[in-house]
Amino acid sequence: MTQRTEIGQVGEFGLIQIIKEKFSNRNSETVLGIGDDAAVLKSADNIVHSTELYIEGIHFDLAYSPLPHLGYKLISAALSDLAAMNALPKQVTLGLGLSNRFSVESVESFYEGVQQACEEYKVDLVGGDVTASPTGLLVSVNVVGTVDEEHLVKRSGAKVNDVICVTGDLGAAFMGLQALEREKQVFLANPGMQPELEGKSYVIMRQLKPSARFDIIHELRSLGVVPTSMIDCSDGLSSEIIHLCNASGVGARIFEKNIPIDDETYLVATEFNFSPLTAALNGGEDYELVFTVSQKDYEKISKLADVAAVGFITSDPSEKILVLKSEQVVPLSAPGFGQ
Amino acid sequence: MTQRTEIGQVGEFGLIQIIKEKFSNRNSETVLGIGDDAAVLKSADNIVHSTELYIEGIHFDLAYSPLPHLGYKLISAALSDLAAMNALPKQVTLGLGLSNRFSVESVESFYEGVQQACEEYKVDLVGGDVTASPTGLLVSVNVVGTVDEEHLVKRSGAKVNDVICVTGDLGAAFMGLQALEREKQVFLANPGMQPELEGKSYVIMRQLKPSARFDIIHELRSLGVVPTSMIDCSDGLSSEIIHLCNASGVGARIFEKNIPIDDETYLVATEFNFSPLTAALNGGEDYELVFTVSQKDYEKISKLADVAAVGFITSDPSEKILVLKSEQVVPLSAPGFGQ
Incomplete structure (x- = not known):
């Protein structure tokens, strides 16, 4: 980018005007978008x-995060919380704090990604805040977002014998982060080096530009399946299963052999001397969905290519365990839960 | 505060648990509060x-901002945008970024103010995010918040000859900031000095602990008055009137002699060799409401003690002017609109 316009040249309201012109509203629920004190939405469903x-x-x-990828990623990551409620996304607002390192052009570049995400997920950018x-x-x-009473899914509804399902694959975003971090260190040590990212494009894109799984939400709806509980996988599978179990007052038993991990994640993990299982359990940022369904409903979704059954719900709330391929049993653990 | 518990000792989820226990939901519209991937609200009105x-x-x-005051202020300031839509506040979520300077006790101290604001405005804290x-x-x-179709007020509805009204008084928060800034400089130069804040308690509290004017929203409703346009005064009266005029495609004429300024604001401004009029026009952070009503509706609200008529709407969108006490006429101007 050759041109550099300082934000001070256009002013706060000028910048908001530039952003506003890039967006138009597509949802009938949007009564009022950018430009007033607040946005307005109208729906008969739960908000x-x-x-x-x-x-x-x-x-x-x-x-190593290109600004358009970052704009797309942050919208995806935040919308993923709505997918986890089985809701449909409708509106987004963004608050941006910008140091004077950022030009008008760099802000526009960030919003390119925001725009792409808004199109992808069919949401309206309806407001926000820009500040220094x-x-x-x-x-x-x-x-x-919106969701009717029948489709609303909480963390707390998992029942004994429910099947625990995971979408997509896990651990890739974490291994992508490791690859990018290493290239950054190499570059800092020797700026003439070319990045060595061959064979890592999948894990890197999982880190830089993840998707929120509304495709799965739509598939579940068309099959008439409502999960009994759901959460999105932002902190790693262990943490999410502990959350579901704690909220539902149940235990869980999952199986290493069933945890979906992409081949590239295995290869990169091996190269980094890192356990791919640990990447999947504690890596985070995959933004896949973790949900439970009754055994009857599981039959309906077992044909879905991108959903794996990783275990089942048990009655003992103190038992949240992983069965290794060696048949050894270890308790699930997660950082962030304190000591 | 003598005790200091590091946030790392309780962990992110431990901290969220501590916060969660301080809050309970009071609104029937709140279907689901803190503790899931997202909060849920149900209302037949506009959201x-x-x-x-x-x-x-x-x-x-x-x-110079005590943490409980800050918690209260930030909730008030954000809710003020809902008052500006003539809406009733229902739910709040908070995202907190904390450096390691902050202890668990300091976070609790901040949430004391949040709690007080939630009680004052009858809103539910329903979620958020805590991060480093x-x-x-x-x-x-x-x-x-929520508002039915009949009460929704935008910036864009001001009509020629409408009366421009302002609640409370203006410029106090800005003069309070000047007083606090000066005391900070004095303290930095000589930590043994006692702060000299006598005769400044009103302007200082206007800066540290402003209120959102839902009292006025309720008064307008009980008088059956719906403003034709409204905005909250966060950037100063000039800026807000320019926003209303631009959105409504009209002009405005306001009168210096009608702008409500508290006596203490005058005194402090004089002490600081600052124009109280400039504080009112460009100071900001008063979180009063600026609105327009038809002349007929103005008769109904003219008896309200805390509402002042400061001018009227004119037909020429290029004319946004202030009539000084000297009867000189000057254009309204505001920083933030670029060059």
Whole structure:
């Protein structure tokens, strides 16, 4: 990008105008979008909303995250929480904190990705906030969706003997992050080196540009299946299963041999001397869905290519365990739950 | 505060649990609060939502903002956007970025103010996000409210000859900020000095702990008055009137002699060699409401003690002017609109 326009040249309201012109509303539920004190939505269904705060240096590194990918990723990651409620996404608002490192052009580049995500997920960007930041880029993403009473799925509905299902595959985003981090270190040590990312494009794209699995939400609806509980996989499978079990007052038993891990994830993990199983259990950022269904409903979805049954719900809330391929049994554990 | 518990000792989910226990839901519209992937609200009315991002060092200074006041202020400031739509507030979610300077006790102290605001405005804290921050405190506040079709007020409905009204008084929050900033400089130069804040308690509290004017929203409703347009005063009266005029395609004429300014604001402004009029026009952060009503409706509200008529709407969109006490006429101007 050759041109650089300082944000001060257009002003806060000028910048909002530039952003506003890139977006138009597509949902009939959107009564009022960008440009007033608040956005307005009208629906007879339940309104589902969630917020995420993303901070440069904590959640992303602009050394290897292209801004359009980042815009797309943050919208996907936040919308994934609505998928986890079995809801349909409708509206997004964005709060942006920008240090003076950022030009009008770089903000536009970020919004290219936001725009692509809005098209992909059929949501309207209906408002937000742009402000100065003392250090780096801060992004708050707020998402609003709808779901009728019959389809609303909470974390708390898992029942004994329900089948635990996982969409897609796990651990790839974490291994992608390791690959990108290593290339960054190599580049810092020797800026003349070419990046060695061959054979890692899948895991890298899983890290840089993940998708929210509304495709699965639509497939479940067309098969007439409502999960008994659901959560999205942002912190790793272990953490998510512990959440589901704690909320539902049940236990779980999952099987290593059933956990879906892509071949490339195995290869990259091997190259990094890292356990692919650990990447899947504790890596996070895959934004796949983890859900439980009754055994009867499982029959209906067993033909879905992108859903794997990884285990089942048990009655003892103190038992959340993983059965290894060696048939050894280990308790599921997750960081973030304190000591 | 003598005790200091590191956030790492309780973990992210431990901290969320501590926060969760302080809050319970009071609104019948809240179907699901803290603890799932997203919050759920059910209402037959329009859903109104807005987001604000607040950053330490840009929007607040912890050198003189007690954490409970800050918690209260940020909720008030964000909810004020819902008042500006003539909506009733229902739910709040909070995203918090915390550097390692913050202990569990300081987070609890911040949430004391959040709790007080939730009680005051009868809203439910229904979710959020807690994450690490490389520098200081970051807060995103997301607010959700409801309003039926008949009461929804946009910026765009102002009509020629409508009366422009302002609630409360203006400029106080800005003068409070000046007083606090000066005391901070004095303290930094000589930590033994006692703060000199006598005679400044009103302007200082207007800065540290402003209110969202839902009292006025309720008064307007009980008088059967729906404003033709409305905005909240976060950037100063000039900026807000320009916004209303631009959205409505009209002009405005306001009168210096009618702009409500508190006596203490005058006194502090004089002490600081600052124009109280400029504080009111460009100071911001008062979170009062600026709205327009038909002349007929103005008769109904003219008896309200806390509402002042400051001018009227004119037909020429290029004319947004202030008539000084000297009867000189000057165009309204506001920073933030670019060059």
